[in-house]
Amino acid sequence: MEDNRVIKTKDVNFFYGKFRALTDISMDFEKHRVTALIGPSGCGKSTLLRLLNRMNDLIDGTHVEGEVLFEGKNIYAPDVDPVEVRRRIGMVFQKPNPFPKSIFDNITYGPKLAGLGDRIELEALVEQSLRQAVLWDEVKDILGQSAMMLSGGQQQRLCIARALAMKPDVLLMDEPTSALDPISTAKIEELIQDLKKDYTIIIVTHNMQQAARISDMTGFFYLGKLIEYSATEKIFTRPDIKQTEDYITGRFG
Amino acid sequence: MTRKLKEILIRRIFFLFACVSILILGLIVTFLFREGIPIFRVVSVKEFLLGSEWYPTFDPPAFGIWPLIVGSFIVTSFSTLIAVPLGVLSAVYISEIAPRPVKEIAKPVIELLAGLPSVVLGFFGMVVLAPWLQDTFDLPTGLNIVNASLMLALMAIPTISSIAEDALYAVPREFKEASYALGATKSETILKVIVPSALSGISTAVILGMARAIGETMVVLMVAGGAAAIPESLFDSVRPMPASIAAEMGEAPFRSDHYHALFATGIVLFLLTLAFNLIADYVSHKFRETGSGTL
């Protein structure tokens, strides 16, 4: 059973300077599940997500207390290389952020840095990743064009493909559909359902229906604390805590 | 009603000031051409530009500015060669690598270099660098291409560095995050994402730095040596166009052929600088429109 929990946080506190953005977070994320993080704006969802692949390292003056175990090893241990962590725990951001490079180069960026050099393998990888992200048919003839020419929804799927090309174990998604139209959103939700087979997905969303539709587990946060964490079905039908219910039903201040 | 009137008045005043500055510039350019063109009654354009003898005070005089053009060209390109790597690397260092305290010192220091009067740099080149060059390399004179290029590079570095830095700062944070999230190291992110994204701004910086170097007068007047001959080595003296104009204008009789020839040299210089600025403008626009395209 121990095996099934890829990521575990143990009493994690996180600080931006003196400001404590997360308080005593202990949370397990299960393999091949979609976990949704919900809660009002500013409650620390993005902070937690970025903590899981050490993206917060890039912000000056932050520090972490407690442990974040990935496959049993604390990723904040001094001997751990954050680059290695980020290769195995991929991330998709709220705002699509393709590089101002060609579609092909966007996808091969990570794998090339990781040492993949063979052109044929790279081409296969590009096709595979784009197919996974349901973008292949739309872009297969324009792989050499700048990714900046794509629509917002296409750009976001490209970013997902780019993250998948690294073949990560875990995929972190921070409100990946908040800038998208309903059709692109539906495509990405479908995609998440598919990806669940091979990946562990942790997603931040403000859209309650989305959380209910796509996730297996849901964690509700408020003011930097994990208020309630259990099966999505339970959270959305009979939550244990009043605050959770108020938030989900929209009665929250 | 009065507010509307005020608005109109203010707009008119700004328009007027804009007109005045454009008008003055226009007059200067007209003047430059009016005083320069008459030389072409004495020599053809081709002889003037490509003639390799510049003996304006001999009898008969020779008005070929090719050696001056070559002089300008050599000191400009050589100084660019020195200033571009230094300017760009310092910009990258300051904007991406330096810890905050270092950044806070290095940035103003480099900008201070830009404020250094060129005559001071010229002085330094004459009194410190020239004797050192002369002794070390056993040269007849330390006032030569190398000296002038080094001094011009010192002038161009702050220009290049501060414009390139702005370009680097303007690279969206999202690009950097995307790169790190894909397992790139800091240096990989700088080399493969940040610098390419800022390339148009960096090119603009380089071109404007060159424009600065080619038009600079005081430094080349003081340390380039002043020989109006085509140089054979980097340790030869040259006489770049601005130096020639500044040195000879005082002694050229009003509206003589020599006087017109110097103005015509000014036209050449003006057109070159204009071309540099147009290229810089073009480069920065071209890349902007395609969103940095497929760089």
Ligand SMILES: Nc1ncnc2c1ncn2[C@@H]1O[C@H](COP(=O)(O)OP(=O)(O)OP(=O)(O)O)[C@@H](O)[C@H]1O
């Ligand atoms: N770079 C930063 N420096 C200082 N404080 C920050 C920084 N980023 C976030 N914070 C603070 O940390 C808290 C949590 O922010 P976080 O971005 O994690 O919230 P969130 O739950 O993702 O909100 P949203 O739903 O609006 O994205 C907020 O109070 C915010 O002001």
Ligand SMILES: [Mg+2]
């Ligand atoms: Mg957020």
